[in-house]
Amino acid sequence: MTVYLEWENYRKFVKAAFMAYGVPEEDADICTEVLLDADKKGIDSHGANRLKPIYLDRIEQGIQLPTTDWEVVRETPTTAVLDGHDGMGQVVSYHAMKMAIKKAKEFGMGMVAVRNSTHYGISGYYTDMAAKAGCVGVSGTNARPSIAPTFSVENKLGTNPLTWSMPTDEEFPFSFDAATSIVQRGKIELYEREGRDTPEGMVIGSEGQTLTDSGEILDALVSGDAALAPLGGIGEELAGYKGYNFATVVEILSSALQAGPFLSALSGVAADGSKKKFHLGHFFIAIDTEAFMGREIFEETAGELLRELRAARKVPGADRIYTAGEKEYLVWQERKETGLPINKSVQKEFVKIRDAAGLTDFVFPFEEEA
Amino acid sequence: MTVYLEWENYRKFVKAAFMAYGVPEEDADICTEVLLDADKKGIDSHGANRLKPIYLDRIEQGIQLPTTDWEVVRETPTTAVLDGHDGMGQVVSYHAMKMAIKKAKEFGMGMVAVRNSTHYGISGYYTDMAAKAGCVGVSGTNARPSIAPTFSVENKLGTNPLTWSMPTDEEFPFSFDAATSIVQRGKIELYEREGRDTPEGMVIGSEGQTLTDSGEILDALVSGDAALAPLGGIGEELAGYKGYNFATVVEILSSALQAGPFLSALSGVAADGSKKKFHLGHFFIAIDTEAFMGREIFEETAGELLRELRAARKVPGADRIYTAGEKEYLVWQERKETGLPINKSVQKEFVKIRDAAGLTDFVFPFEEEA
Numbered sequence: 001m002t003v004y005l006e007w008e009n010y011r012k013f014v015k016a017a018f019m020a021y022g023v024p025e026e027d028a029d030i031c032t033e034v035l036l037d038a039d040k041k042g043i044d045s046h047g048a049n050r051l052k053p054i055y056l057d058r059i060e061q062g063i064q065l066p067t068t069d070w071e072v073v074r075e076t077p078t079t080a081v082l083d084g085h086d087g088m089g090q091v092v093s094y095h096a097m098k099m100a101i102k103k104a105k106e107f108g109m110g111m112v113a114v115r116n117s118t119h120y121g122i123s124g125y126y127t128d129m130a131a132k133a134g135c136v137g138v139s140g141t142n143a144r145p146s147i148a149p150t151f152s153v154e155n156k157l158g159t160n161p162l163t164w165s166m167p168t169d170e171e172f173p174f175s176f177d178a179a180t181s182i183v184q185r186g187k188i189e190l191y192e193r194e195g196r197d198t199p200e201g202m203v204i205g206s207e208g209q210t211l212t213d214s215g216e217i218l219d220a221l222v223s224g225d226a227a228l229a230p231l232g233g234i235g236e237e238l239a240g241y242k243g244y245n246f247a248t249v250v251e252i253l254s255s256a257l258q259a260g261p262f263l264s265a266l267s268g269v270a271a272d273g274s275k276k277k278f279h280l281g282h283f284f285i286a287i288d289t290e291a292f293m294g295r296e297i298f299e300e301t302a303g304e305l306l307r308e309l310r311a312a313r314k315v316p317g318a319d320r321i322y323t324a325g326e327k328e329y330l331v332w333q334e335r336k337e338t339g340l341p342i343n344k345s346v347q348k349e350f351v352k353i354r355d356a357a358g359l360t361d362f363v364f365p366f367e368e369e370a
Numbered sequence: 371m372t373v374y375l376e377w378e379n380y381r382k383f384v385k386a387a388f389m390a391y392g393v394p395e396e397d398a399d400i401c402t403e404v405l406l407d408a409d410k411k412g413i414d415s416h417g418a419n420r421l422k423p424i425y426l427d428r429i430e431q432g433i434q435l436p437t438t439d440w441e442v443v444r445e446t447p448t449t450a451v452l453d454g455h456d457g458m459g460q461v462v463s464y465h466a467m468k469m470a471i472k473k474a475k476e477f478g479m480g481m482v483a484v485r486n487s488t489h490y491g492i493s494g495y496y497t498d499m500a501a502k503a504g505c506v507g508v509s510g511t512n513a514r515p516s517i518a519p520t521f522s523v524e525n526k527l528g529t530n531p532l533t534w535s536m537p538t539d540e541e542f543p544f545s546f547d548a549a550t551s552i553v554q555r556g557k558i559e560l561y562e563r564e565g566r567d568t569p570e571g572m573v574i575g576s577e578g579q580t581l582t583d584s585g586e587i588l589d590a591l592v593s594g595d596a597a598l599a600p601l602g603g604i605g606e607e608l609a610g611y612k613g614y615n616f617a618t619v620v621e622i623l624s625s626a627l628q629a630g631p632f633l634s635a636l637s638g639v640a641a642d643g644s645k646k647k648f649h650l651g652h653f654f655i656a657i658d659t660e661a662f663m664g665r666e667i668f669e670e671t672a673g674e675l676l677r678e679l680r681a682a683r684k685v686p687g688a689d690r691i692y693t694a695g696e697k698e699y700l701v702w703q704e705r706k707e708t709g710l711p712i713n714k715s716v717q718k719e720f721v722k723i724r725d726a727a728g729l730t731d732f733v734f735p736f737e738e739e740a
Contacts, residue, residue, distance in 0.1 A: 074663065076477070076478040077447075077477050078477050078478035078479045078661070079479065079661040081662055081663060107447050108449040108481070109448045109479045109480075109481055110479075111478070111479055111657060149691050149693075151684060151685050151690065151691045151692075152679075152682035152683060152684055152685065152688075153683055153684070153685050153686075154682040156679055156682050162616075164619045166619075166622050166623075174618070174622065176618070178612050178615070180612075182602070182609045199607070201608060202608075206683070207686060208685045231602050231613070232552070232601050232613075237569070238552050238571060238572075238603060239548070239552045239553070241692075242548050242601050243601070243602075243612075245546040246532075246546075248544070248546070248675075248676075248679065248693065249536075249546060251675060252544065252671075252672050252675060255671055256536070256659070256668040256671035256675070257659065257668065258662065259667045262671070262678075263675060263678050264678065287449075287481060288449075289626070291448070291449040292444065292449060292483055292627040293444065293451060293627065294629075298629075301622075301625055302622050302626045304632075305618075305622060305626070305632045308526065308633050309618065312518070312522035312524040313522060313524035313576070314521060314522055315521050315523050315574075315578045315605075316523075316577060318522075319521075320521065321520070321521050321522050322611075323618065324611075
């Protein structure tokens with residue numbers, strides 16, 4: 001039977017957990033909002049299941065700090081570089097996009113690059129901030145080496161999302177948030193949690209063979225014995241070089257604007273095999289629609305365009321044509337009523353977090369039912 | 371035997387042809403540079419073979435004007451909207467990117483949207499202008515409906531390139547210029563000229579079947595009986611929705627910022643079946659690397675990153691790993707010595723253009739050899 005967590009309790013628990021690990025209250029609110037945004041949208045690879053391994057464990061391991069003393073390194077009317085000083089990636093990123101939006105409102109556009117950061121959650125959270133403000137939002141981040149360049153078997157590029165949000169006249173923005181690989185690491189983590197194999201053609205081994213064992217893939221991605229295929233697939237036949245190049249665009253923008261590390265330097269593993277700080281880089285762009293023909297006409301045009309796409313002639317047998325952000329909106333319509341479904345593996349992690357952090361006030365529904 | 375045209379003669383011929391069709395000299399220089407840039411880079415789908423059908427024929431048909439009375443519709447410190455008034459797309463686009471670069475040099479970033487334009491050639495020409503000026507360049511354009519959304523068989527989206535150039539410390543910029551479909555129309559035109567079939571999986575027919583007859587595909591793309599598959603392929607299995615969404619990003623940015631038409635309205639065919647003006651939209655972004663940590667460190671970082679990609683472990687049996695813009699640079703190293711190879715079909719078009727325009731000074735080498 002599926003177990004659901006009621007949203008307000010879940011939110012309180014996540015915030016309390018961040019705070020128990022040393023994140024200041026205001027920052028814990030930001031980290032909680034970003035994490036919950038993934039859960040609300042049904043991006044289950046980046047929500048509840050990441051609280052412990054990606055954030056709390058890393059704070060405990062000392063490879064990221066719970067406090068985020070972010071600093072403005074350089075600033076012009078439309079641009080800035082922020083240093084996250086190895087704090088919470090979500091916190092410096094939230095402030096970076098806020099700054100980009102402010103600049104866009106004043107000058108038409110804004111772009112902020114971030115250095116010395118950590119995992120920032122779903123990039124769509126930040127680009128949606130821009131869309132809510134009437135701006136086109138763009139964001140990307142580098143990440144642990146995962147994607148092999150075309151004709152290579154070596155994990156070099158991060159899964160490097162190139163994410164876009166646009167305001168529309170509908171209930172939800174156009175919001176396209178996806179890795180530039182066919183799948184991303186979080187999806188394989190989810191396959192593994194669910195005990196499923198990874199479909200063929202998405203991951204290549206060191207001899208060029210397809211790998212499908214999800215647990216083996218996760219280890220092999222870290223050891224360098226496997227790599228994700230870029231969008232478009234292995235080789236050039238179906239234009240895999242385009243996915244490879246989109247990933248490279250994000251890798252360059254995430255590192256070269258802030259003069260930071262890239263590719264294999266982002267492995268998170270030191271020469272002696274110990275875990276080390278990631279020093280990730282991100283970028284955030286906001287473009288004010290008011291600086292062109294106006295927000296209203298932009299939103300109407302985008303809305304009409306998306307509705308025309310949904311009304312296109314369907315493949316015989318297909319149910320429906322979606323536009324980006326629509327499925328996520330529909331998931332939220334359902335989940336806001338049911339609460340957040342969580343699987344056994346996450347349930348166990350939540351109990352561990354609670355007990356370790358002494359958050360004795362929290363009792364989970366799966367415990368009552370057990 | 372391959373026939374080559376010497377560059378200076380070829381350049382003079384193209385310019386004279388544009389001028390004979392009414393393009394003013396200064397504008398003809400721009401149109402010639404953009405066309406030749408494709409030939410130099412080996413993007414043979416967008417070079418010599420397009421002079422007659424895409425530019426000169428359309429001027430003759432009255433669906434685009436040889437003179438380009440472009441106009442600034444709206445302007446802010448970092449943004450502008452230009453109207454091309456159905457003139458030469460290359461001309462208004464050249465001025466748009468020049469304006470974006472100027473704004474970037476002054477304020478850090480610049481973005482210009484263009485309305486009522488026509489086919490602008492290869493988008494990489496404009497983004498490379500930005501890279502040469504030390505800026506990150508981005509450009510995109512809408513186009514005739516060609517790509518089907520995921521789960522649709524209807525050609526709705528243009529092949530909508532999302533093109534990026536970045537300055538590096540090497541001889542050539544990182545320059546990623548590609549359609550968001552697996553292949554673009556120009557490539558299929560080239561297959562057809564060469565009498566080759568289109569590989570499977572790239573084009574879907576109205577029943578969802580794969581089409582391979584290149585001539586039939588070109589007609590069917592216009593009549594709406596076939597559509598290109600987005601990058602990632604047909605359906606969701608290998609993430610075709612990502613290519614679909616990249617194409618949608620470009621479609622929105624190309625139309626909503628300038629309040630212009632989109633999707634099926636860009637078919638170029640009126641209700642009565644006659645050809646009509648396209649009213650295309652484009653966008654151009656320049657981001658000054660000096661507004662971040664500086665051009666020198668950007669170029670070094672990008673260069674190091676690209677060299678690390680090329681040095682990645684290769685698939686057993688693979689020769690070499692390329693980065694974007696490298697193959698194009700290598701083609702030019704060869705072609706600048708040999709001249710431009712042109713096939714029989716283009717040879718015939720060139721003779722037709724010359725004779726129709728009375729450009730009697732030009733004698734082509736393939737005529738001497740005949």
